[in-house]
Amino acid sequence: EVQLVQSGAEVKKPGESLRIFCKGSGYSFTNSWINWVRQMPGKGLEWMGRIDPSDSHTNYSPSLQGHVTISADKSINTAYLQWRSLKASDTAMYYCAYSPEGPFDYWGQGTLVTVSS
Amino acid sequence: DIQMTQSPSSLSASVGDRVTLTCQASQDIDNYCNWYQQKPGKAPKLLISDASNLETGVPSRFSGSRSGTHFTFTISSLQPEDIATYFCQQYDNLPYTFGQGTKLEIK
Numbered sequence: 056e057v058q059l060v061q062s063g064a065e066v067k068k069p070g071e072s073l074r075i076f077c078k079g080s081g082y083s084f085t086n087s088w089i090n091w092v093r094q095m096p097g098k099g100l101e102w103m104g105r106i107d108p109s110d111s112h113t114n115y116s117p118s119l120q121g122h123v124t125i126s127a128d129k130s131i132n133t134a135y136l137q138w139r140s141l142k143a144s145d146t147a148m149y150y151c152a153y154s155p156e157g158p159f160d161y162w163g164q165g166t167l168v169t170v171s172s
Numbered sequence: 173d174i175q176m177t178q179s180p181s182s183l184s185a186s187v188g189d190r191v192t193l194t195c196q197a198s199q200d201i202d203n204y205c206n207w208y209q210q211k212p213g214k215a216p217k218l219l220i221s222d223a224s225n226l227e228t229g230v231p232s233r234f235s236g237s238r239s240g241t242h243f244t245f246t247i248s249s250l251q252p253e254d255i256a257t258y259f260c261q262q263y264d265n266l267p268y269t270f271g272q273g274t275k276l277e278i279k
Contacts, residue, residue, distance in 0.1 A: 090268075092216075100208075100216065100259055102268040116267040117173075150215055157263050158206045158222070162215035 057081040059151050059163035066169045067141050074137040075166045077151030084132040085109035087155040091125060091136050094165075095147045105154075106134055141170045174198050174262050176205075178271025184279045189250045193274045195260035197241040204264035205243045207236055210273075211256045220245065252278060 062076045077089060091103040104115035108127040115125070127134040134151060149166045152159035175198035185191050195205065203223040208216040218227050220236035223243060233248045247254055255278055260271040 099273045100210075100261075100270040102270070114266050118267075152216075154263075157204070158218050159208070159216070159261075160218055160227075162217070165215055 057153065057161045059153060059161055061149075061151060061163040061166045064167040064169070066171070068172055069141055069143055069170055071141050071170075072137070072139050073141055073168065074135050075149060075168065077134045077136075077163050079132045079134070079153065082153070082155075085129050087153065089127065089134040090152045090154055090159060091123075091134075092150045092152055092159075093147045094150065095144075103136070103149075108132075108134065141168075143170050143172075146170045173267055174201060174265055174269055176260050176262055176269050176271040178260055178274060180274060181272060182275040182277065184277045185250050186279045187250055187252060191247040191250050191254075191276065193245045193258055193260075195243040195245075195271045197243070197262055200241055201262045201264035203238055204262055205236075205238065206261045206263065207234075207245045208259045208261065209254075209256045210259065216259065250276075250278075 058080045060078045085108045088105045090105040093101045093103050103119050104125050106113045106125045106127050108129045113125050124137040146169050151163040153161040177196045205223045207220040209219050210216040219230050219234050223238040224236045235246045237244045257273045257275045259273050
């Protein structure tokens with residue numbers, strides 16, 4: 056059974072750094088892309104970027120490039136989403152999603168990130 | 173970026189009603205349109221891929237179709253458990269983009 060398990064909720068202050076993770080199981084982790092999707096409170100879905108865990112090739116949404124970093128460690132079947140300096144506007148639910156053939160077939164449970172002074 | 177203009181933003185219907193949602197792509201995306209269902213507090217779930225392919229285990233009352241750059245999602249007979257927000261998504265070009273969502277409620 057394919058599963059994506061994400062790290063727990065985080066509460067941070069503006070300017071702090073953060074890394075959240077998404078651990079895959081039940082499939083070959085290097086088979087295809089892991090995507091990150093943001094959902095701000097009460098809002099819709101926004102694709103942030105993706106990583107190919109086999110070679111760590113990444114693509115980012117132009118609106119977010121430079122503010123977040125997506126990485127992966129294929130030895131432990133884990134993808135990461137990282138911020139060096141959080142803003143209040145980063146408050147959101149973050150989902151990882153596995154897309155073996157394009158559509159996002161499998162989703163993690165989400166990680167709620169709250170940034171507040 | 174490709175825009176996916178989804179309508180309506182909200183819809184109230186009765187159990188048993190036929191419900192139709194639409195997404196208009198800003199350019200040709202072939203069949204690369206998916207539909208997701210998101211229930212409150214839950215992750216989205218893929219229902220329809222490639223405009224009209226019903227995912228395994230998804231009830232047959234759900235369907236999708238395409239006419240050019242216009243995509244339609246239909247629930248043939250609304251059930252109480254269908255209350256959710258529905259999103260379309262294009263994956264023809266990066267960055268992948270979603271429609272704004274349709275919040276479906278029971279009348």
